Amino acid sequence: MAAIKTVGVIGSGQMGNGIAHVAALAGFNVVLYDVSADRLKSAMATINGNLTRQVTKKTITEDAHKHALARITSSDSLDGLAACDLVIETAVEKEEVKRKIFHDLCAVLRPEAIIASNTSSISITRLAASTDRPEKFIGIHFMNPVPVMELAELIRGIATDDATFDAARAFVTAMGKQIAVSEDFPAFIVNRILLPMINEAIYTLYEGVGNVEAIDAAMKLGAHHPMGPLELADFIGLDTCLSIMQVLHEGLADSKYRPCPLLVKYVEAGWLGRKSQRGFYDYRGDKPVPTR
Ligand SMILES: CC(=O)CC(=O)SCCNC(=O)CCNC(=O)[C@H](O)C(C)(C)COP(=O)(O)OP(=O)(O)OC[C@H]1O[C@@H](n2cnc3c(N)ncnc32)[C@H](O)[C@@H]1OP(=O)(O)O
Numbered sequence: 001m002a003a004i005k006t007v008g009v010i011g012s013g014q015m016g017n018g019i020a021h022v023a024a025l026a027g028f029n030v031v032l033y034d035v036s037a038d039r040l041k042s043a044m045a046t047i048n049g050n051l052t053r054q055v056t057k058k059t060i061t062e063d064a065h066k067h068a069l070a071r072i073t074s075s076d077s078l079d080g081l082a083a084c085d086l087v088i089e090t091a092v093e094k095e096e097v098k099r100k101i102f103h104d105l106c107a108v109l110r111p112e113a114i115i116a117s118n119t120s121s122i123s124i125t126r127l128a129a130s131t132d133r134p135e136k137f138i139g140i141h142f143m144n145p146v147p148v149m150e151l152a153e154l155i156r157g158i159a160t161d162d163a164t165f166d167a168a169r170a171f172v173t174a175m176g177k178q179i180a181v182s183e184d185f186p187a188f189i190v191n192r193i194l195l196p197m198i199n200e201a202i203y204t205l206y207e208g209v210g211n212v213e214a215i216d217a218a219m220k221l222g223a224h225h226p227m228g229p230l231e232l233a234d235f236i237g238l239d240t241c242l243s244i245m246q247v248l249h250e251g252l253a254d255s256k257y258r259p260c261p262l263l264v265k266y267v268e269a270g271w272l273g274r275k276s277q278r279g280f281y282d283y284r285g286d287k288p289v290p291t292r
């Protein structure tokens with residue numbers, strides 16, 4: 001298999017931005033695709049801001065910043081991804097959205113190109129089956145924020161071939177990340193463990209055991225977590241948290257994964273956490289204020 005040089009990223013949300021940023025810093029050419037041109041514009045500004053932050057912290061040079069930005073182009077048409085060697089899908093955590101993307105992508109992508117999904121929870125085997133190349137399909141699950149977190153999980157679908165796995169491993173290693181290999185079961189390793197903990201924190205709030213401040217302080221000071229579980233849920237996105245819990249609940253058919261009704265309520269309200277300015281905290285003022 002030819003070396004990966006050009007990487008497509010589908011979805012310019014927080015994960016797409018982070019993957020584009022780190023891939024470009026590692027020397028790959030990146031094409032960032034999103035349905036909305038406005039989204040792409042603000043994504044480029046966000047990536048620039050995050051690179052600037054690294055320059056200020058002296059973790060990268062001004063030259064590296066400039067070259068990384070120059071390696072990223074954006075496209076609001078899937079045709080822009082036609083020449084990519086690898087395309088990483090990082091749109092919303094909804095299986096029907098991802099399946100539609102893969103259907104449309106396969107029509108424009110070279111047959112030898114690899115497709116990866118950054119899904120947090122959905123079956124790689126099932127997503128692969130919606131493409132014309134299940135053997136060239138793999139899960140590459142980066143962690144948020146991508147420029148900071150050291151890990152990516154690699155998940156093979158039932159049909160993923162060795163050449164695809166090796167190419168994905170080489171790509172993730174070139175991005176400076178450590179790898180954990182996970183079997184293809186709901187939510188893989190990190191989220192199988194992390195999301196039930198977050199869901200339990202939301203039950204703890206729902207049942208009145210503690211308020212937002214107490215629950216987050218308890219886990220930060222009492223268990224040395226860098227963020228409290230409710231702060232982390234807001235950071236991940238409450239829609240994403242709910243989707244992951246639904247995949248665990250349906251996929252493992254065990255009531256212990258039942259999404260907390262309070263999480264459902266927040267998502268139904270459109271209170272999705274930091275990205276919508278309101279979740280377990282309200283981010284519209286100078287500092288975050290608990291909403292319960
Ligand atoms: C849902 C899924 O599918 C899987 C997941 O990803 S689950 C989520 C996994 N992520 C976590 O659990 C994150 C937990 N939180 C943390 O580790 C930390 O709070 C944090 C790293 C996010 C921020 O740390 P902090 O100390 O509060 O903030 P801050 O001082 O601003 O940042 C720490 C460092 O990260 C850097 N940083 C933070 N965000 C950044 C970004 N987007 N881009 C580049 N650098 C960034 C900062 O520059 C800083 O660098 P230095 O250490 O060199 O100074």
Ligand SMILES: NC(=O)C1=CN([C@@H]2O[C@H](COP(=O)(O)OP(=O)(O)OC[C@H]3O[C@@H](n4cnc5c(N)ncnc54)[C@H](OP(=O)(O)O)[C@@H]3O)[C@@H](O)[C@H]2O)C=CC1
Nearest residue numbers: 011012013014015034035090091092093119120142144236
């Ligand atoms: N948040 C996290 O901590 C992590 C998330 N993930 C996974 O990464 C993926 C993305 O998550 P995240 O970045 O947080 O989500 P965001 O909501 O921040 O971003 C999703 C982006 O995808 C765009 N999008 C929606 N539909 C399409 C489409 N059909 N084609 C192209 N782009 C589309 C959205 O546009 P618009 O807003 O206009 O709809 C948005 O820009 C999910 O699968 C998630 O599970 C993985 C690891 C960590």
